Amino acid sequence: MPALAPIGVRPDRYLPIMESAKAPPIDPAKGYRLQQLGRGLFLVTENAYQSMFLVYETGVVVVDAPPTYAKHLRAAIAEVTSLPVTHVVYSHSHIDHIGGVKELGGQPILIAQEETARLLTRARDPNRPVPSVTFKDRYKLQVGTQRLELSYHGVAHEPGNIFIYAPEQRVLMVVDVVFPGWMPWRRLALAQDVPGYFDQVAEIDRVPFETLIGGHVSRVGTHADVRLQLEFMADLKSAAATALKTTEIGREIDPADKANPWAVFDNYIDRVVVQCVNTLTPKWQSRLAAYDVYIWDQCYAMEQSLRID
Incomplete structure (x- = not known):
């Protein structure tokens, strides 16, 4: 067993965050950080969530x-301009990314991929109004001399999660897929399609961006961050595949429990995950922030996907 607390066990403390994953601190008096990304384009973050405005x-x-x-988003906009919010783009349907839209005030045009509209119609959440403008594959939002290119690349994190690209500023925003400098959120960011998630990270790397907004954690990203995550994911897949093939079913279980197929399988899966974690830890625990927080989840998600997808 590696010296990492398994799921359900609280460590004395987690591994320290390496400097390469950190961003400038938040001014406590403001509660957010504003970062210009190019002409008229800005990041807003409290170093856990990220939005942008154009x-x-x-x-x-x-x-x-x-x-x-x-x-805070309203305050950040007011630092830059007194102009009204006329449009809101939903990256996807999840509450934690769009549930504050009414705080922006006014009646902006809401834009999303059609799967996001379907999910929000089903949710009937007054804090997440159904978009009035939807698209299937691509949508070009031209406002004055500024442009955003919205595109849908299939299911990975969830249906409807889109790429938002500002071509002039060479900024790409894709939420809950790449986490610059950090371990992805648990179980590959709760990806609803794990093979699709792998494909989408590779597709992100093919976009000609200079700055990546991942929607979470502290700093913006680069192609080097995408490639680091791709390298980790390849190692994760290899480690889980090897563990599945080399772990013997029923070997370390009380004979009295062998008539319980759920117990036998649970014992096998747990030992597969331990081997996966042991394989990855020497290389990766010092390369991705919060590696120790979610590595168990990643190995569980990967071995499950390899078995059933």
């Missing part, structure tokens, strides 16, 4: 409004 001649386009800091 200022054009007569208004502002917001991409995502997390409920945790939607009021």
Whole structure:
């Protein structure tokens, strides 16, 4: 067993966050950090969630409004311009990224992929209004002299999760897929399609961006961050595949439990995951922030996908 607390066991403390994963600190008086990404394009974050907004001649386009800091988002916009928010782009349907949209005020045009519209219609959540403009594959949002290119690349994190690309500024925002400098959120960011998730990270690397907004954690990303995550994911897949093939079913279980197929299988899966974690830890625990927090989850998600997908 590696010296990492398994799921359900609280460590004295987690591994320290390496400097390469950190961003400038948040001003406690403001509660957010504002970062310019190019002409009229800005990141807003409290170093856990990320949004961006684009200022054009007569208004502002917001991409995502997390409920945790939607009021801060309004303050951040006011630092830059007094123009109204005219459009909001939903990256996808999840509450933690768009549940603060009403805090922006006014009646902006809401834009999303059609699967996001379907999920929000089903949810009937007054804090996540159904978008009035939807698209299937691609949508070009031209506002004054500014442009955002929205595109859908299939299911990975969830249906409807889109790429938002600002071509002039060479900024790409894709939420809950790549986590620059960090271990992905648990179980490959709760990916609903794990093979699709692998494909999508590779597709992100093919976009000609200079700055990547991942929607979470502290700093912006680069192609080097995408390739680091791809390398980790390849190692994860290899380690889980090897563990599945080399772990003997029923070897370390009380004979009295062998008539219980659920117990036999649970014992096998747990030992597969231990081997997967042991394989990855020497190389990766010092390369991705919060490696120790979610490595068990990643190995569970990977071995499950390899068995059933």
